Amino acid sequence: MRILATVIVGAAFGLAACGSSAGSEPSGDLNIGMSVSTLDNPYFVQFRDGAEAAAQNFGVKLTVTDANNDATKQANQVQSFTGQKMKAIIINPVRSETLGPPVKAAAQLNIPVIAADRSINGAEVAQTLTSDNVTGGKLGAQELAKQLGGKGEVVVLEGTAGTSAARDRSRGFYEGIAAYPDIKVVAEQRADFHRAKGMQAMTQLIQRHPDITGVFAENDEMALGAVQALGPKARQVKVVGFDGTPEGIKAVQAGTLAATVAQQPRLLGWQAVDGAIKAARGQIIAKSVAIPVKVATKENAREFWTF
Template identity: 40%
Template sequence: MKKLSIASLALIFFLTASMVYAKDLIVVITPSHDNPFFKSEAVGAEAKAKELGYDVLSLVHDDDANKQNELFDTAIARGAKAIILDNAGADASIAPVERAKNAGIPSFLIDREINKNGLAVSQIVSNNYQGAKLGGEEFVKLMGEKGNYVELVGKESDTNAGIRSQGYHDVIDQYPDLKIVARQSANWSQTEGFEKMESIIQANPDIQGVICGNDTMAMGAMAALKAAGKGKVIVVGFDGSNDVRDSILAGDIKATVLQPAYRIAQMAVEQADKYLKTGSTGLPEKQLMDCVLINDRNAAKLETFALK
């Protein structure tokens, strides 16, 4: 009996101690880190959270809404204080964010938005329309306002794919001598970008330009073009990755649009911290961050989704 009470006392002591000493947990959920953009987000969020004294659990949903649901369950079960999310679909992610909210866990969205307001505390996204217009205008200039071109579009479940395409076309469609010969989704993927480009080249050998919804698809397209002996074709991406920076400096890809991915992730954590401490971020839920055009003039200053 005595032994038992000592044991239970010890247990209580241990539990209390662990409650006192365990740091609050922030769960960071992003798409696969294969794409350096998402890796940079995760690294940025993690660094800031640790700096502010949180424990961090970093998870990837691989753009699978079901997996994302499970990750939210994990976050809820682990008693996370906040979730930093780059989501797996503008519509499919509404439910898990709401579930977390009902469980008392605020979500802070980065990069991709959801099609419902009032569920997440913050949604910090790049000003993709402004960025796409920058990319589109640079593309038009590089093309000399004429020629046949291809567009590689992003993932259908992501509003960023739609908005970038819209921005490109709002600019490019003003020039009647620029003719689109193929427009396909390569799902943000480098391998798909390569494969889709390969078959597009076979069907339309006369191509002068390729405009892409992100950098990984641009890398894939550039590789396919070079393999087909068409290394002079103008390729423009979107993201501002180090891979594309190096490609620009090597004279292959001509331009991209920098999204401040690292900074956005850090801002989300700062806002989460402020929200947890004061009950408000002091900012509107939906926040746009302007993008910057990157070409051979400023590419050298680009490092991990930020200009030095």
């Protein structure tokens, strides 16, 4: 299969629906399997919704499974899709490094695999489609620094270990915050992109570091958990999240979240199906696609109103 270099998708979701060419010819009996890391996260619900909208638009059958954040379960789901001889498989990985064997098995049957939101290590895929997480981390650092007036003590709530999203957002944040010598990162704690774990981690962090003035959370669920733990201090301690989920945007508008780095999960889902259809037909597709991100603040939050 021929592939192109990285491209950046900058269109809004609606424009993607109008401008994509995957649906320009009948797709007939084209069946696509999609394994989502978890549907317990609003971000991935939006991702699924975008994929289902694309499947309906292009006239393909999309089978969606929920891995429930279980890497072994997801590997089994991918193996099942391969056994069913799906024409293409979309994977939103639980962990980037555990899917090599089932992806290689799919490749042996010429079933293209699209990695969505997170990369897959240990096997070649037809396309990796992600938000620009490194840039998003930098934007989060810059916005937090702006909210803090360039000085203060901050903590970081980290996402699931072994995921490219957590790694890249962390990398971007630390690269960005390095430009502000008067801001000190006093602690990091993993909370696995989960709200309850974010609340628990934040409760522990504020006990150990009562003078913190800022928080960078690598997704909105952890950020919202941090807000719960901070209670009345949530408006004093600036919390910046990542994802731009409906609840995250509402919290930004309410002033409990200082900002969130907004992704476009519906566009991500749509583009994943578009890429899967083209790959199944043997068309030329980009090896990697980056979906731009943008900081949502109280001033511009209405731009992200999708609920």
